[in-house]
Amino acid sequence: MASFSIGEALGSGFGIIKRHPLAVLAWGIVYFIISMMPLLLMWSLVGGDFMDAVRSGGSADPSADIATMTAFSTKMQMIQPLSILASLLAAGVLNAAIFRAVLTPQDKGFLYMKLGKAEFWQALISLCVGILLFIAFLAVAMVGGILGAIVWFVGEAAGGAVVQGVGITLVVLAAIAAMIWIALRFALAAPATFATGQFQLFESWTLTKGHTGRLFGLALVLLAVIIVMYVIVIAIVAVLAGIMGLGIGLNEDAFRSFFERGPETVMMTILPFILIMSLVSALIAGAYYAILLAPWASVYRQLVPARSPAEEF
Amino acid sequence: MAFSATKAAFEGFRLIKAKPGAILGWALFYAVALIVIIGGGMLIFGTSALAELKSGQDRHYESLEEALPLLQAAGAFLGFLFVTFTIVASIQLAAVYRAVLRPGDRGFAYMKFGGDELRQIALIIFFMLLHGLIWGGVFGGLITLHALDYIDGPGAVASYFSGFAIACFLSVFFGVRLSLAPPMTFAKRRLHLGRAWSLTRGNFWALLGMFVLALIFAIILSLGGDAIGQAVMGAAGLTALSWHEPKTYDFADWSSVMLAALGGYVLIHVVSQALQLAVFYGPQAAAYRDLMAERNPPPASEADDFGPGPGASETAVGLSAAAVTAADHAPQASHAAEPVITAEPASGAAVHGAAAEHEAETHATEPSAGPEPHLPGETYAGHPEAQAGASGGEAGDPHGEVHAAEPASAQPQATESHPLEPHPAEPPAHEAAEPQHVSEPGRSEHHPPAADAPEHPAASPDEPEHPPADPEAPKH
Numbered sequence: 001m002a003s004f005s006i007g008e009a010l011g012s013g014f015g016i017i018k019r020h021p022l023a024v025l026a027w028g029i030v031y032f033i034i035s036m037m038p039l040l041l042m043w044s045l046v047g048g049d050f051m052d053a054v055r056s057g058g059s060a061d062p063s064a065d066i067a068t069m070t071a072f073s074t075k076m077q078m079i080q081p082l083s084i085l086a087s088l089l090a091a092g093v094l095n096a097a098i099f100r101a102v103l104t105p106q107d108k109g110f111l112y113m114k115l116g117k118a119e120f121w122q123a124l125i126s127l128c129v130g131i132l133l134f135i136a137f138l139a140v141a142m143v144g145g146i147l148g149a150i151v152w153f154v155g156e157a158a159g160g161a162v163v164q165g166v167g168i169t170l171v172v173l174a175a176i177a178a179m180i181w182i183a184l185r186f187a188l189a190a191p192a193t194f195a196t197g198q199f200q201l202f203e204s205w206t207l208t209k210g211h212t213g214r215l216f217g218l219a220l221v222l223l224a225v226i227i228v229m230y231v232i233v234i235a236i237v238a239v240l241a242g243i244m245g246l247g248i249g250l251n252e253d254a255f256r257s258f259f260e261r262g263p264e265t266v267m268m269t270i271l272p273f274i275l276i277m278s279l280v281s282a283l284i285a286g287a288y289y290a291i292l293l294a295p296w297a298s299v300y301r302q303l304v305p306a307r308s309p310a311e312e313f
Numbered sequence: 314m315a316f317s318a319t320k321a322a323f324e325g326f327r328l329i330k331a332k333p334g335a336i337l338g339w340a341l342f343y344a345v346a347l348i349v350i351i352g353g354g355m356l357i358f359g360t361s362a363l364a365e366l367k368s369g370q371d372r373h374y375e376s377l378e379e380a381l382p383l384l385q386a387a388g389a390f391l392g393f394l395f396v397t398f399t400i401v402a403s404i405q406l407a408a409v410y411r412a413v414l415r416p417g418d419r420g421f422a423y424m425k426f427g428g429d430e431l432r433q434i435a436l437i438i439f440f441m442l443l444h445g446l447i448w449g450g451v452f453g454g455l456i457t458l459h460a461l462d463y464i465d466g467p468g469a470v471a472s473y474f475s476g477f478a479i480a481c482f483l484s485v486f487f488g489v490r491l492s493l494a495p496p497m498t499f500a501k502r503r504l505h506l507g508r509a510w511s512l513t514r515g516n517f518w519a520l521l522g523m524f525v526l527a528l529i530f531a532i533i534l535s536l537g538g539d540a541i542g543q544a545v546m547g548a549a550g551l552t553a554l555s556w557h558e559p560k561t562y563d564f565a566d567w568s569s570v571m572l573a574a575l576g577g578y579v580l581i582h583v584v585s586q587a588l589q590l591a592v593f594y595g596p597q598a599a600a601y602r603d604l605m606a607e608r609n610p611p612p613a614s615e616a617d618d619f620g621p622g623p624g625a626s627e628t629a630v631g632l633s634a635a636a637v638t639a640a641d642h643a644p645q646a647s648h649a650a651e652p653v654i655t656a657e658p659a660s661g662a663a664v665h666g667a668a669a670e671h672e673a674e675t676h677a678t679e680p681s682a683g684p685e686p687h688l689p690g691e692t693y694a695g696h697p698e699a700q701a702g703a704s705g706g707e708a709g710d711p712h713g714e715v716h717a718a719e720p721a722s723a724q725p726q727a728t729e730s731h732p733l734e735p736h737p738a739e740p741p742a743h744e745a746a747e748p749q750h751v752s753e754p755g756r757s758e759h760h761p762p763a764a765d766a767p768e769h770p771a772a773s774p775d776e777p778e779h780p781p782a783d784p785e786a787p788k789h
Contacts, residue, residue: 071551075551081540081541127531145474282639
C-alpha cells in the first residue's frame with residue numbers, strides 16, 4: 001500500500017511560503033477582506049444606531065429606544081446569513097488557492113486564486129465535514145455516555161471512587177481518541193474534492209484506511225508548529241499592548257481616568273490597536289493556513305499520484 | 314460497485330436540475346395543502362372551541378365532563394392533522410420516487426393519488442409504529458423500573474440518558490436497514506419489508522453516510538430558506554418602521570406591508586420544503602435503484618419469482634455479466650427483468666435481447682446518448698446515471714458521479730466483460746431495456762415504467778402504452 005512521508009507533507013506548507021511569498025500574503029489579505037465585508041456592511045447599517053445608543057446611554061423616551069433596538073437587532077439578523085456566506089466564500093477561496101498551489105502548481109490563476117467551481121466545492125465540503133463531525137461528536141458522546149454509565153455502576157459495585165474515576169477518565173480519553181480518529185478519516189475530503197473536481201466525502205474514508213497512525217503523527221506535528229506560531233504572535237501582541245499601556249499609563253488612576261473619558265473616546269483609542277492587530281492577523285493568516293492545510297493536499301498527492309497527461313487523454 | 318453513497322446523495326440536486334417544473338409543482342401542492350389543512354383544522358377545531366379557549370384562560374375545569382367538548386375538539390383536530398399530513402406526505406414521497414424511478418410517468422409534477430400512495434401511507438404508519446415501539450419500549454421500560462424503585466437517583470439519570478442513546482441507535486439502525494422499503498414498495502407496487510431489509514445488507518454504513526449527507530444538504534437548504542425568509546420579513550419590518558416618524562409599534566399601521574412580507578415568507582417556505590423533499594428523498598430512491606442494479610436479475614426460469622435474494626444474485630453475477638450490464642445501464646429494466654411473465658417465449662425475446670445488448674453497449678460509451686430510454690435507439694445509457702458513468706467522470710456533471718477512490722466502477726467492468734459471457738438469463742432484461750421492440754398489446758409489462766407490476770399486468774391504467782419522451786430529462 002502506498003504510504004506518505006510526514007516530513008514531505010509538513011514541508012509543503014513552508015515550501016509554498018518560500019516559493020510564493022507574495023501569493024501567501026495575498027491569500028491572507030483576501031481572506032481578511034472577504035471575512036470583513038459583512039462586518040463593514042453591518043457597521044454601515046447599524047453603526048449609526050449603535051453609536052446613538054452609546055452616546056445617549058439610555059434616553060428619556062423608552063419607546064424611541066425600543067424602536068432603535070428593534071431596528072438594530074433586525075438589521076443584525078439580516079446580516080448574519082451574509083456573514084456565514086462570506087466566511088464560507090473566504091474558506092472556499094483560501095482552501096482552493098492552497099490546494100491549487102500544491103496540487104496543480106501550473107494552474108496559476110491570480111496568485112493561485114480563482115472564483116469558480118473548485119471554490120464552491122471547497123466551501124461546500126468544509127461545511128459538510130464540519131456538520132458531519134458535529135453529528136459524529138453527538139454519536140460519540142452518546143456511546144461515551146452509555147459506557148460512562150456502565151463504568152459508573154460497575155465502579156460502584158466494585159466499591160470505589162478510584163475505580164470510577166479511572167474508568168470515567170478512560171472513557172473520556174477513548175471518546176476523544178474516537179473523535180480524532182473520525183476527524184482524521186475525513187481529513188482528505190477537501191484535497192480529494194479539489195483534486196478530482198468532484199464532491200468526495202466518504203471517499204476520504206477509503207483513502208485514509210490504514211494511514212490513521214501517520215495522519216495522527218502529522219496532526220501532532222502541525223499542532224506543535226501552530227503552538228509555536230501562537231506563542232510568537234502572542235509575544236508580539238504583548239509588546240504592542242505594552243506600548244499602548246504606556247500611552248495610557250499603567251497606574252490605577254490613569255487607568256480609571258482613561259475609562260472615565262467616555263465610551264466614544266475609549267473606542268477611538270482602542271480602535272487603532274484593533275486595526276493594527278487585524279492587519280497583523282491578515283498578514284499572517286495566509287502563512288498560517290498554508291502551513292495548516294497544504295500538508296493534507298501533499299498527503300493526498302502522495303497517496304494518489306497525479307495521472308500523467310498521457311493517461312488523462 | 315455501482316452504488317456510491319456520495320453519488321446517490323446528490324440525486325436530489327440532479328432531480329432539481331432536471332425537473333425544476335416538478336419542484337415548483339410540489340411547492341404549489343404543499344402551499345395548497347397547507348391552506349386546506351389550516352382551514353380545515355380551523356373548521357374542525359371550531360370557533361366555539363377557540364372561543365372557549367380564549368375566554369377560559371383563567372378558567373379551571375372542575376370535572377372532566379366540563380372539559381370534554383374542548384378535549385373532543387382537540388382530539389378531532391389532532392386526528393385531522395395526522396390524517397391530512399400523512400396523505401400529503403404519501404403524495405410527496407411517491408412523487409419523488411416516481412420522478413426518479415418512473416420518469417416517464419409524469420402525472421401532475423409526478424403527483425397522483427392511487428395504490429402507490431396508499432402503500433406509502435401504510436409504510437408511514439408502519440414506521441411510526443416501529444419508532445413508537447422502540448422509544449415507547451425503551452422509555453416505558455425505564456419508567457416502569459423507576460416506578461418500581463429498581464433505579465433511582467443518579468442511576469436513574471444515567472439510565473434515562475443511556476435509554477435515550479440506545480433508542481437513538483435502534484431507530485437509526487432499523488431506519489437505515491428498512492430505508493429502501495418505501496422506494497421498493499413504490500417500484501414493485503407491493504409492500505416489501507423483508508426484501509428491503511436484505512437489500513441493505515452489507516450497505517449499512519454507505520446508506521447511513523448517504524442519509525447523513527442528504528440530511529446535511531436538507532439542513533443547509535432549510536437554513537438558507539429561513540435566512541432568506543427572515544431577510545424578507547426584516548426588510549419589510551424596516552420599511553414599515555421607516556414609514557412612521559416617530560417610530561411606533563402599532564401593528565395595524567404595518568399590516569399591509571407585513572402581510573405582503575408574510576406572503577413572501579410562505580412562498581419561500583414552500584419552495585424550500587419542495588427542494589428539501591427532493592434533496593432528502595431523491596437519494597433514497599437512487600440508492601434503491603443503484604443497489605437493485607447491482608443485483609442480478611434471475612434466470613428466465615425463475616422469472617415468476619420476485620427477484621433474487623442476495624445470495625442468488627451474487628451467484629448470478631458470475632453467470633451473466635451481460636445481464637449486469639443491462640441492469641447497470643437500465644436500472645429500471647432490472648426490476649422489469651425479474652418479474653416478467655412474458656406472453657412471448659424467451660426465445661423470441663432472446664433475439665431482441667441480442668439487439669438490445671448491442672445497443673446498450675454502444676450507448677454506454679456515448680455520453681451524448683439521448684435523455685430518455687423510451688425512444689427508439691435509446692437505452693438507459695441515456696439515463697443520467699448511466700450517462701455520467703459512461704462519460705468518464707472527468708468531464709461534465711459536477712456532482713461526483715465517478716469517484717477516483719472507488720476501486721472499480723461496475724459499469725465499465727461489466728461492459729467490458731459481457732461479450733465474452735454466454736448469457737442465458739438476460740433476454741428479459743434486455744428486452745425491457747429496449748422497449749421499442751414491444752409492439753404487441755398485452756405485453757405492456759415490458760415497458761420500463763409499467764414493468765414493475767408483473768402481478769398486475771393490466772393494473773396500471775395510468776401508464777401510457779408507449780410512454781412519451783421526457784423532455785425534462787437531464788442533458789449533460
